[in-house]
Amino acid sequence: MRNLSQTYLDLPAVLNPNVGNESTSMDIVKSDSDSWTFLSDLSLLRAVMPTVLVAVSLLAWYYGASLDKKPKLPLPPGSLGLPIIGETLSLMFQGQRFFEDRRERYGSVYKTHLLGSPIIRVCGPDNVRKILLSENKLVTVYWPTSVRALLGDGTVSNAIGNLHRTRRRALQRAFCYEALSEYLPVMQKVVRDHIRRWCLEKVVYGYQECKNMTFAVSAETLVGFNMESEKHKSLVHVFDVFVENLFCLPFQIPGLGFSKGMSARKRLLVEIGESLTGKAKRNDVEEASNESGEFAFSQDAMSRLLEAQGEDSLTSSELRELCLELLFAGHSTTASAATSLLLQLNKHGDVLSKVQAELKSADLSLGEQGDLTMASLGQLEYVTAVVKEVLRLSPPVGGAYRTVLKSFNMNGYEIPAGWTLTYNIRDTHNTSDLFSNVTSFDPDRWLPRSSCSKEDKFHYLPFGGGTRACVGKEFAKLFLKVFVVEIVRSCSWQLMNNDVNMSYLPVPHPVDGLPLSFTSVSSARSQVAMDM
Numbered sequence: 001m002r003n004l005s006q007t008y009l010d011l012p013a014v015l016n017p018n019v020g021n022e023s024t025s026m027d028i029v030k031s032d033s034d035s036w037t038f039l040s041d042l043s044l045l046r047a048v049m050p051t052v053l054v055a056v057s058l059l060a061w062y063y064g065a066s067l068d069k070k071p072k073l074p075l076p077p078g079s080l081g082l083p084i085i086g087e088t089l090s091l092m093f094q095g096q097r098f099f100e101d102r103r104e105r106y107g108s109v110y111k112t113h114l115l116g117s118p119i120i121r122v123c124g125p126d127n128v129r130k131i132l133l134s135e136n137k138l139v140t141v142y143w144p145t146s147v148r149a150l151l152g153d154g155t156v157s158n159a160i161g162n163l164h165r166t167r168r169r170a171l172q173r174a175f176c177y178e179a180l181s182e183y184l185p186v187m188q189k190v191v192r193d194h195i196r197r198w199c200l201e202k203v204v205y206g207y208q209e210c211k212n213m214t215f216a217v218s219a220e221t222l223v224g225f226n227m228e229s230e231k232h233k234s235l236v237h238v239f240d241v242f243v244e245n246l247f248c249l250p251f252q253i254p255g256l257g258f259s260k261g262m263s264a265r266k267r268l269l270v271e272i273g274e275s276l277t278g279k280a281k282r283n284d285v286e287e288a289s290n291e292s293g294e295f296a297f298s299q300d301a302m303s304r305l306l307e308a309q310g311e312d313s314l315t316s317s318e319l320r321e322l323c324l325e326l327l328f329a330g331h332s333t334t335a336s337a338a339t340s341l342l343l344q345l346n347k348h349g350d351v352l353s354k355v356q357a358e359l360k361s362a363d364l365s366l367g368e369q370g371d372l373t374m375a376s377l378g379q380l381e382y383v384t385a386v387v388k389e390v391l392r393l394s395p396p397v398g399g400a401y402r403t404v405l406k407s408f409n410m411n412g413y414e415i416p417a418g419w420t421l422t423y424n425i426r427d428t429h430n431t432s433d434l435f436s437n438v439t440s441f442d443p444d445r446w447l448p449r450s451s452c453s454k455e456d457k458f459h460y461l462p463f464g465g466g467t468r469a470c471v472g473k474e475f476a477k478l479f480l481k482v483f484v485v486e487i488v489r490s491c492s493w494q495l496m497n498n499d500v501n502m503s504y505l506p507v508p509h510p511v512d513g514l515p516l517s518f519t520s521v522s523s524a525r526s527q528v529a530m531d532m
């Protein structure tokens with residue numbers, strides 16, 4: 001990480017006051033011995049002249065050569081806007097409309113200039129396929145400096161090549177079928193506890209509550225925190241600070257976002273480290289008790305990673321950062337999808353009725369009684385379709401960034417090496433000809449034997465694709481299904497404000513936070529009984 005003074009010295013001469021200071025000190029030397037300085041200036045000039053001439057010729061040659069290397073194809077259409085700020089102001093004013101407008105004007109590949117850097121935006125199944133399948137050949141992963149620093153070098157997101165493969169393999173252990181089955185009871189308990197509290201409080205802000213709930217689910221199932229302890233409860237706030245400051249100017253100045261984010265990172269890593277030490281000790285006890293035939297502890301993701309630490313050659317610091325990465329990667333994304341589920345199920349009474357009917361026929365509509373299993377969830381085709389449709393219509397991750405390694409041709413345009421590129425998931429879903437009535441919420445399209453039952457990988461890609469596809473997608477889908485089942489069978493909810501405006505940054509969410517009123521099924525039943 002470059003510190004401020006380094007950044008300062010890199011400024012061009014006109015902007016860097018230190019350059020002025022250098023000439024000031026020269027002036028002082030001059031005034032001390034003027035004649036000496038004049039002679040030495042002349043001889044210096046003679047000495048450097050040949051070097052200057054060679055340098056100028058080399059530059060002229062290089063310039064000529066680089067002109068030859070000028071792109072043979074045109075750059076994608078679009079505008080780079082004003083110097084330095086590019087089109088950032090238009091984006092701020094227009095929001096999501098900015099991208100829709102450019103896509104309508106320029107098509108599926110266009111250039112713009114946002115947040116200080118020129119960028120090429122790409123959508124459409126064929127273009128996205130080309131990018132996602134060319135990782136490390138044509139493109140490589142790109143994250144802004146602040147994100148890289150706050151997540152750390154030990155993460156999957158920041159790794160490239162073999163290191164990336166090794167870390168991904170390690171993480172995948174935490175999301176195999178067996179692991180998911182072990183997380184399921186904890187997931188279900190946390191979801192139920194939250195819903196029960198919402199019903200007691202009666203009115204809550206849906207988006208914030210979904211964020212709290214997804215953090216609790218991840219913290220308990222992935223890192224093994226006890227979210228009922230005061231110590232771990234206080235981490236919800238620390239984690240919010242961490243996430244809020246991920247995208248910021250990377251300057252370590254007290255009081256600014258980056259500094260706050262780094263302090264939150266430090267605190268989270270300490271807690272994760274303590275949890276790791278506890279687990280390492282527990283593993284020793286467990287090994288001993290296994291020998292004497294006693295029970296085994298149920299496993300969270302961190303324990304699984306710890307067990308295979310030697311095999312995966314992970315250092316303790318990598319392990320801690322991987323756990324932090326899991327907390328982050330699954331947080332706002334899953335919370336956004338859960339919030340969209342609350343919204344869509346409320347708006348579409350017909351869909352809600354079909355979910356209720358499916359739960360009834362699967363013997364799962366028993367209030368809060370039935371424990372869910374992987375098998376019972378696996379048979380819920382309609383619930384699965386509802387989750388899929390929410391991720392199609394409101395994909396939590398709009399797209400992701402890459403750096404272009406090698407210039408290539410896309411739709412007849414030059415995509416030049418060194419540029420930043422983003423592939424867009426939301427635009428790809430919205431323009432796909434695979435989906436009829438693309439803007440309507442229609443889970444039936446995903447039922448077996450219907451038009452989209454065979455998912456086309458690059459028309460529908462809420463979890464990305466290729467070597468960087470989401471590691472936690474099965475975890476996320478499982479959680480969302482549990483949420484649908486529990487919310488539908490245990491309560492009803494109403495929007496307090498029917499006029500819902502959406503914001504898409506950093507993930508889709510209602511601008512007003514989605515105030516909701518909740519009634520539990522049991523209290524609704526007793527109300528009916530009393531009325532009778």
Ligand code: HEM
Pocket residue numbers: 141156157168222325326327329330331333334337395396397400401461462463464465467468469470471472473475476
């Ligand atoms: C609905 C919820 C989620 C959505 C929509 C989602 C979406 C995505 C997408 C689109 C990518 C690919 C980004 C790229 O191309 O660079 C990704 C990567 C990733 N996701 Fe998720 N994700 C979700 C939940 C989760 C969860 C629950 C976890 C873990 C607990 C997770 C862990 C990761 C990791 C570690 C990566 C980086 C993979 C790599 O670079 O190889 N995600 N996710």
